[in-house]
Amino acid sequence: MNSIPWLTLLLVVPVGTVLVLQVLPRRATALIKAVTVAGTLANAAIVAGLLVAFDRAPGTKAYALPQGGSHAAPLTFQFQEFHTWVPAIGAGYHVGIDGLSAWLLALDAGLFLLAAVVVSSRDTERLKLFCGLLLLAEGATMGVLLSLDLLLFYFFWEGMLIPLYFLLGFWGGPERGRATLKFVVYTVAGSLLMLLSIIYIYFDQTATASGHLTFDLQALILNPTPTHDVVGFSAFGQHVSLLLTPRQFAFVGFALAFLIKVPIFPFHTWLPDSYVNAPVAVLVFFAGIVGKLGAFAFVRYALTLFPGRVQDFHYVIAALAVISIIYGALLALSQRDIKRLVAYASMSHLGYIVLGIFVLNANGLNGSILQIINHGIIIAALFLIVAMIEARTGTRDLRELGGLEKRMPWFYAFFLVTTLAALSMPGTNGFAGEFTILLGAFTATWALAAFAFIGTLLAAWYMLRLHQGVMHQPLTPRGEAVRDIRITEGLILAPLAALMILLGVFPKPVGDISKATVNQYVSIATGTQPTLGAPQAVAPPAEAG
């Protein structure tokens, strides 16, 4: 099995598909669409195979230290591949998946497939370029999920921005210029802070006798870092303390990058503008997966690189997450533009995901992973629904909408299921994730959960306001001539709605894959994981796949 580099294929397939697209004539739209769908479908098939083959109870593996010798790996990765990349600075091409990234890969592949299907069901200007950028975005997001090397991760993380910039900038709505700029500047600012932190961490590690430094994640987690004093400087004969240790500053750098990416209050103001101006095919993966990569990176990097230090900050970030939940919900409640309403609803929901991560227990983190999947499905469906409404009625203003159920009974059914999932109705996937997250939060401190429940109550309110405002009450003139959804549109919404119910009554598969990994992350973050200070003898050196 391991003879085939499956994970590398996940990166090669999208890029290869882009190359194929270059050969095709610009006019052959049907062919371009087919190739794009085929490319994303191939990736989805590989991910499906990986999930089936994924070892759910992998145990602990040996990890060969760059300093020589080996140690029990703090995180267990599967399907690993390793190649030297820039040996001089210790950066490698190291990819692998664990119970955290496995489901995110599935979501990623699924949403890009969905985006490709959405693209092929409508007319798009400069189709070839659009499809090419879409596939590049898929490759970059896959790379973010797969890489196990800080430099490689940073490469993909920044690389993700480029196709998104062009997709938003060329195909966006009326205010795309402003929105794109805002998004890019925010994100770049965050990334630069992260880069500083990465560089600091790199130089802060204890070099081996031979002077080896490394960007490898596992090695950095294991590395015993020297303890530093609080940063300070002397000025005018006075010692001025900056109150944090350098390590804590590094954490803040990472945290800011991810808080912006998710986004969490008060770093969210790029979100409504970008979402409202993004075309629907882009929104499917922009809202569905890109934001979640911030949450993913929180777990993968912010929780692990600062063993025991996360506890200095986790209540600050959890509190910001709770504020985000309520703040986003209040904004959603007061919107008249349904697309903007959904954008703020998304922000509120993302707060739950970050909350689950920073309560630092297994229930919370498992719940967050589950909710990342759930929210990806729900938000994609919601934006598709908004787009269908806008395409039919020509408006997104709640005051001009109403009574569409009369004209669109099938659409109503899908919208109802999506609405219920978005307001965490028990029996839908939204509830399964939120229940688990809030149980984790309640275990950490009941107050966090108590405030988060305000968001749950508000969610019922704004989602019903949206749903009933569009579907119920007397039919408005805008809706007079509206037709129900076509079969192709139904086939796009049906799998999403089915997943909302399926994962609502049977969320177990997600937990089965994530739980072993989650325990590792939690024990690293809470400082209960042994590092090199307490070495364990593990026999075989190499990276067994």
Add this chain to the structure above:
Amino acid sequence: MSHALLAATAIPQNGMSTDKAKTLVILVLVLPLAGALLNAALGPRLGRRFVNYAGTLSILASLIVTLVVFFTILGADQSLRSTTVTLWTYIDLGPGNLNVDVSFTLDQLSAVMMLVITGVGFLIHVYSVGYMEHDATPHRFFSYMNLFIFSMLLLVLAANLLILIVGWAMVGLASYLLIGYYYERRSAVLAARKAFITQVIGDIAMVVAAFMLVLGLGAHSLSLPVIFATAHDGFAVNGAYVTAICMLLALGAFAKSAQFPLHTWLPDAMEGPTPVSALIHAATMVTAGVYLIARFHTLFDMSVLAQGMVACVGMGTALMAGVIALSQIDIKRVIAFSTMSQIGLMIFAVGIGAYSAGMFHFITHAFFKALLFLAAGNVIHALHDEQDVRLMGGVERFMTNTGRYFLVGSVALAGIIPFAGYYSKEDLLGFGAVYGPGAPALYIAGLVVNVLTGIYAFRLYFLVFHGEPQTARISDAKEARRVMLVPVALLALGSVVSGFLLQFPLPGIGKNVIGDWLNPVFAQYGGTVLAEPSTATVLLTQLIGLAASLLGVGLARQWFFFHSPDAEVVASRVPRFLTLLSLHRFYFDDIYDAVLVRPSLAAARGVRRVIEPRYIDGAVRGVGSALSELSVDFRTYQTGFIRDYAAIMTIGAVGFVAIMVLLVAR
């Protein structure tokens, strides 16, 4: 299903085998769900006949399975009557973490609930065939109704708190869908939203209770048998922790059962079609709170404070709703407030620990209240959707049978011997005379409720069916079709016999069927079953209670029999403040609107219009422009956007770091 039937009769004396229990549970749940899905997907294509059959027959099939369940439990030995089965694992996050099974319990309590749900549910479905004959989308109606039956069965069968919460929320969903059935009416849309959001408050309370059970007992499985079995070891009796859990569960129950302070949605819920009011907002869903407290008797028995609170809220709601019912002019709203009042009595009963008495009243109430709603439905149907009692009068002349059935329902509701309501109401009030906080204070309040019930029940009957017709169209009213009369007649039969057949009041005479059937459930996990009051007490309370009821009926006759209907009639008879409270439903809607709804909306608007643009996004922009002004050559850079945002981000980042530093600094 025939397989299940055969299996049911095969082993009479033993408990149910796991396989058989699984089959029965699956069947009883899947049948209504299949009906719902069939109607939703194929109904529009296959037409009204198909919809009617799919809707009613799926419930009939579910009723038959329920009967199999019932007789199997009946045939089993006393100790083997409870069977719990697991269908699949919901989630399993490893030891010490959430670990939930989808499991169900068949026992005496769930069997009683199932019988009422599918039995009364079937009759109401049949009735609906007639009532909805002119409706444009019957498939939608029956789909929602079947979904409700499925959800309600899920609720009462659940052996896991998380699954119970799923059923709990889904009945709320079905209720929402049916309240908002006439979705082109703005009032219906708002009523549905109000009901849903109130239910969410209750759901959240239940979820928090579940969290506390996980933390307090380490019950990561949330399995009800595990929770009940470990509660005595895990919680101190009358401790704050178990009291808090009970309070939260009770809050959930109050939301579902329309009890103070979460009662305001029920009268608005009458926006739904009348069969919905009968099934969901009278017979079954609104009594789920009673079931919940009875099911969690192990916990409630451990907290005197929570029990006392529940009893007081129940009796308080019974009184309040009774007063409000006096002045309502909408025929359905009178019955709705009557429902609220009667459920208050049931909540009172389970609050003082008289669980089987509460369940007994639930059963009889399901009959006579469904009867009243359906009979009222006949009148509304015949009068072309007229619901104002001031415009009725003399209807009995034109709708003799409906009038008689309505009278039966009213007598049963008022609690006149030998009708069903008499036995169940006096039974629970008898317990109230002896048990409960400050007994017999609440019992005396209960007597007032009896008087009020007599007045409003017969006020309604006289106003609608007696006197002179107030509008011309009443003379055009025609008696309902047979499909709408037969279910009413059967419910009337139940309203007569379900009292004395199930429980004859005097100890030693007759049989205490319902108590004998249910008490073993309430004795489980070290529970105590309240001893029957002494014969003398029972005799005395029965007589006093009957006298109070008759007094109410007498007053109603005095005031309303000869009067032409008039909205303000009550006003001249009772103190003015009571009239005002009654007409304005104790001002709860106004208070909630002023204290909760408006401030929330104002906050939301404030965030959108002021905080977000001016402070959050504005601070970002403002810092940016401030920086550009400081910069020497800002005029040469006309495209200052990137720079602005970069500057802003830096400032923002520094600010964030400063906050973190202040919070974390040691």
